[in-house]
Amino acid sequence: MxxxxxxxxxxxxxxxxxxxxxxxxxxxxxxxxxxxxxxxxxxxxxxxxxxxxxxxxxxxxxxxxxxxxxxxxxxxxxxxxxxxxxxxxxxxxxxxxxxxxxxxxxxxxxxxxxxxxxAPNMSVGVNATLKLLDMAARLLNEGYDVEVFEAHHRNKVDAPSGTALAMGDTVASAWGKKLDDIADWARHGVTGPRETGRIGFSVVRGGDMVGEHTAYFCGTGERIEITHRSNSxxxxxxxxxxxxxxxxxxxxxxxxxxxxxxx
CATH class of the missing domain: 3.40.50.720 (NAD(P)-binding Rossmann-like Domain)
Structure with missing residues (x-):
């Protein structure tokens, strides 16, 4: 080929x-x-x-x-x-x-x-992670707040990353929602208590980090984290x-x- x-x-x-x-x-x-x-x-x-x-x-x-x-x-x-x-x-x-x-x-x-x-990410591991996220979101669809964190090198020009958006979209789809309807892209100032059913995003840009993504399912007394880190x-x-x-x-x-x- x-x-x-x-x-x-x-x-x-x-x-x-x-x-x-x-x-x-x-x-x-x-x-x-x-x-x-x-x-x-x-x-x-x-x-x-x-x-x-x-x-x-x-x-x-x-x-x-x-x-x-x-x-x-x-x-x-x-x-x-x-x-x-x-x-x-x-x-x-x-x-x-x-x-x-x-x-x-x-x-x-x-x-x-x-x-x-x-595809926003060609990594086989990332796509396996999305499968795990879909399963987790269907099981943890009540009583858990979801946050998506990502970190990349200082030269990446878009944020959140395509992979972070794919993670958010996977969770939203599992909940029968559209991501744009339930995403919180940024927080600043007095935002008040966190609203149930929303997906929050946070971003780090610096150095030469290849890529790190974590989805947090935060419940009462426990937190589940699904993470993928790229070293190369x-x-x-x-x-x-x-x-x-x-x-x-x-x-x-x-x-x-x-x-x-x-x-």
């Missing part, structure tokens, strides 16, 4: 490139980065001391040479790449977060023409490759990691 990687000179892009190069069933054929990025024109494997013959480019039309793009960039970049994928019939794995409603609608529309895996981006890379392999059997449609892991 021919793979394209966007954000090729970034931390996640390099992790993905290394994972593809170490996978005998995958071939790196395209490495994309933004115009003016320092890595453009360099070999995609130079950071590993390897000569891959694939030069980092800012030409999105090169996606015609790939069967699947893996994209962990920013919403505006991902949507531009997605449009090129539609033009060339290239499948897409999207791990980018921070999309607004219009962006999500564009992904949905593109999925009518190409196969897409779109390698887990996201391996999950992304699993998603790309899943798409090899799909012609079009919108899928998530729960679909990928169910096969």
């Amino acid at each position: 021919r793979i394209a990687i966007s954000g090729a000179d970034g931390r996640m892009g390099r992790m993905l490139i290394e994972a593809v190069l170490n996978s005998p069933d995958l071939e790196l054929t395209v490495a994309l980065d933004r115009a003016g990025a320092p890595g453009v024109g360099q070999d995609a494997g130079s950071f590993l001391g390897r000569d891959t013959g694939v030069l980092i480019t800012d030409d999105v039309e090169q996606l015609a040479q790939a069967d699947c793009l893996i994209d962990f960039t920013r919403p505006e970049g991902t949507l531009a790449h997605l449009a090129a994928c539609v033009r060339h019939g290239t499948k897409c794995v999207i791990g980018t977060t921070g999309f607004d409603d219009k962006g999500k609608q564009a992904i949905q529309a593109a999925s009518q023409k190409i196969a897409i895996v779109f 981006r390698a887990t996201y890379a391996q999950g992304s490759l699993r998603a790309a392999r899943y798409l090899a059997r799909k012609d079009f449609g919108l899928f998530d990691m729960q679909d990928v892991l169910s096969t």
Whole structure:
């Protein structure tokens, strides 16, 4: 399977490139980065001391040479790449977060023409955590206050993280609610007693933390915590490759990691 990687000179892009190069069933054929990025024109494997013959480019039309793009960039970049994928019939794995409603609608529309895996977190462990959360939320649907905490590196631009939102949405769905109707995104000043049935969010940004997420179920005399901690981006890379392999059997449609892991 021919793979394209966007954000090729970034931390996640390099992790993905290394994972593809170490996978005998995958071939790196395209490495994309933004115009003016320092890595453009360099070999995609130079950071590993390897000569891959694939030069980092800012030409999105090169996606015609790939069967699947893996994209962990920013919403505006991902949507531009997605449009090129539609033009060339290239499948897409999207791990980018921070999309607004219009962006999500564009992904949905593109999925009518190409196969897409779109997930806020490609980690197999995170998606197992979401399964556990669904179970806990159904059992602890009365007498427990739910709070979602997340922490990431200082360069992450969206908050709460896509994974934190997925955790909140999992709990809300288990309760038969919409997250936007019961979420408390911030607290400041005299807020009064906590309202029952709400889901609170808190965020930390600092240093080089890869990612930490905890859902708290706080009851009378006890507290249940469901936590996932990432120590390396390698887990996201391996999950992304699993998603790309899943798409090899799909012609079009919108899928998530729960679909990928169910096969």
